[in-house]
Amino acid sequence: MYTVVVAVFLSILAVFLRSLYGRKVQYRALSGLPGPPSNYLWGNLFEFNKHIEDTFENFVGLNKKYGPIVVLWPHPWKPLVVLAHAKFIERILSTNTHLGKTSLYECMQPFLGRSLVTSEVDAWKRIRKQANTAFQPKIFDSFIPVFEYHENRLINILKTKSQSGNIDLPTYVDLYVLDAVCELMTNVKTNFQETSDNGYLKARSDFLTIFMNRAYSWVKRSKFLFFLTKEHEVQKKCVVTLKKFSQYLIDTRKEARKQSKVVDNDNGLNKTVLDLFMDADISETNLRDHVDTFIVAGHDTPGSTIAFSLYELANHPEIQAKVVEESISILGKDPNAVVTIQDLQNMNYLDCVIKEILRYYTTVPAHERLLDEDITIDGITLPKGTEVSISIYATHHNEKYFPNPHVFDPDRFSPENVHKIQPYTYLPFTKGPRDCIGKTMAMLMMKSVITKVIRNFQLLPVSPPHTPKPTSEFVLKSANGLPVKMRSRIL
Ligand code: HEM
Numbered sequence: 001m002y003t004v005v006v007a008v009f010l011s012i013l014a015v016f017l018r019s020l021y022g023r024k025v026q027y028r029a030l031s032g033l034p035g036p037p038s039n040y041l042w043g044n045l046f047e048f049n050k051h052i053e054d055t056f057e058n059f060v061g062l063n064k065k066y067g068p069i070v071v072l073w074p075h076p077w078k079p080l081v082v083l084a085h086a087k088f089i090e091r092i093l094s095t096n097t098h099l100g101k102t103s104l105y106e107c108m109q110p111f112l113g114r115s116l117v118t119s120e121v122d123a124w125k126r127i128r129k130q131a132n133t134a135f136q137p138k139i140f141d142s143f144i145p146v147f148e149y150h151e152n153r154l155i156n157i158l159k160t161k162s163q164s165g166n167i168d169l170p171t172y173v174d175l176y177v178l179d180a181v182c183e184l185m186t187n188v189k190t191n192f193q194e195t196s197d198n199g200y201l202k203a204r205s206d207f208l209t210i211f212m213n214r215a216y217s218w219v220k221r222s223k224f225l226f227f228l229t230k231e232h233e234v235q236k237k238c239v240v241t242l243k244k245f246s247q248y249l250i251d252t253r254k255e256a257r258k259q260s261k262v263v264d265n266d267n268g269l270n271k272t273v274l275d276l277f278m279d280a281d282i283s284e285t286n287l288r289d290h291v292d293t294f295i296v297a298g299h300d301t302p303g304s305t306i307a308f309s310l311y312e313l314a315n316h317p318e319i320q321a322k323v324v325e326e327s328i329s330i331l332g333k334d335p336n337a338v339v340t341i342q343d344l345q346n347m348n349y350l351d352c353v354i355k356e357i358l359r360y361y362t363t364v365p366a367h368e369r370l371l372d373e374d375i376t377i378d379g380i381t382l383p384k385g386t387e388v389s390i391s392i393y394a395t396h397h398n399e400k401y402f403p404n405p406h407v408f409d410p411d412r413f414s415p416e417n418v419h420k421i422q423p424y425t426y427l428p429f430t431k432g433p434r435d436c437i438g439k440t441m442a443m444l445m446m447k448s449v450i451t452k453v454i455r456n457f458q459l460l461p462v463s464p465p466h467t468p469k470p471t472s473e474f475v476l477k478s479a480n481g482l483p484v485k486m487r488s489r490i491l
């Protein structure tokens with residue numbers, strides 16, 4: 001017994017001393033770099049352990065206040081380097097090194113398990129290879145009927161709702177994207193738009209709010225201490241709701257495959273992500289984690305970007321007029337014209353508008369990586385083992401990279417101007433081998449639905465004027481909604 005107690009004590013002591021030594025090494029390497037003053041015992045815990053809305057403001061303000069490389073101590077022994085520095089970002093993202101994620105992503109695991117977003121590098125490589133087939137250009141044509149079906153439902157709903165007052169865009173857009181993404185990822189038709197059932201979305205939003213609250217608090221990041229909080233109980237309930245939904249999608253798809261409703265042609269080229277993983281013979285838990293990952297990653301991001309795009313079009317009539325003009329030049333004046341992938345790819349001006357939305361609002365404000373080796377640039381070294389947060393938002397709003405960053409200007413991306421954008425300063429989908437797997441699908445979906453909406457409605461600003469309040473649930477949203485007026489449009 002005595003030997004066991006001594007062994008346990010020595011193990012704890014060893015872990016403690018190792019952490020202390022690790023902190024000393026990192027502290028020495030990073031101490032010369034700017035950042036908010038931190039306490040030796042609790043780091044910057046109290047500055048970042050506030051309400052989610054303050055967290056976003058505090059986070060995006062860091063690089064503005066301290067420069068493009070900022071050292072933060074959310075955990076007293078584990079610093080986080082917040083980067084908005086093109087050369088460092090390029091060095092991290094452009095190679096096959098530094099592909100691992102930081103400890104932050106462990107807080108996602110109760111929901112996403114070890115799937116594409118959260119997995120370690122070896123598993124990630126295998127999963128990414130399996131999933132790639134569902135995102136190849138050869139299958140893009142099969143997206144069109146899915147877009148059409150769900151967009152037509154959205155238009156019908158907006159026609160009714162717009163007659164009785166302002167429309168809060170995320171309320172309707174979020175349900176449209178959820179229906180579309182469920183079908184694109186799993187081949188199962190859901191009807192969130194008609195039922196307005198938001199139990200699933202509420203559970204997800206609550207989970208992500210807790211996730212963001214854990215991001216900068218080592219107390220809540222600690223599994224043991226988090227277990228003792230009320231939020232742990234809430235999170236457990238959210239996960240039950242979320243997993244019930246992914247299980248429903250899996251069961252429905254399994255049944256359809258059993259009934260031989262699956263068209264298995266062209267060596268699986270038309271298979272969804274769910275079909276590909278079902279064929280890979282993995283556990284049911286794993287399957288649910290993959291479904292959850294693709295639905296959450298593929299839903300919130302285009303949903304938010306579409307809502308912000310329509311909102312800015314309502315508030316910039318001259319830009320809206322150019323988008324309408326371009327769509328008429330490509331599709332003619334029939335409001336029911338069905339687009340092709342080629343049509344969508346020809347919408348160059350709309351492309352500039354969406355790219356500017358992805359800069360101006362920055363749908364995914366930041367993401368994190370773990371450094372696999374030392375990186376030295378201009379005499380500054382970030383040591384191996386450092387956790388870095390690539391602040392896409394701060395990079396997109398750096399005056400040096402984007403002049404007048406707080407002005408909404410799609411012409412930054414016009415053929416005459418786009419070459420002025422420095423490499424690794426525009427990163428909405430991040431870059432490199434671990435970039436967004438769904439980026440092309442997202443651009444096609446966003447162009448298709450925005451075109452459909454503006455061909456059916458004239459979008460107008462509300463009165464009195466509204467100012468969005470950005471907040472981050474990992475994905476940027478507006479805490480006070482995005483209201484617009486809609487009037488039927490005759491092309
Ligand atoms: C406007 C739309 C979108 C934006 C701005 C966006 C942005 C991003 C970003 C920044 C990442 C890196 C996240 C990180 O490393 O933590 C990412 C990863 C990812 N995205 Fe997207 N995304 C969008 C749409 C989509 C869609 C439509 C899908 C799928 C249907 C998707 C699936 C994924 C997945 C699975 C990953 C993880 C990739 C990996 O680790 O290999 N995304 N996305």
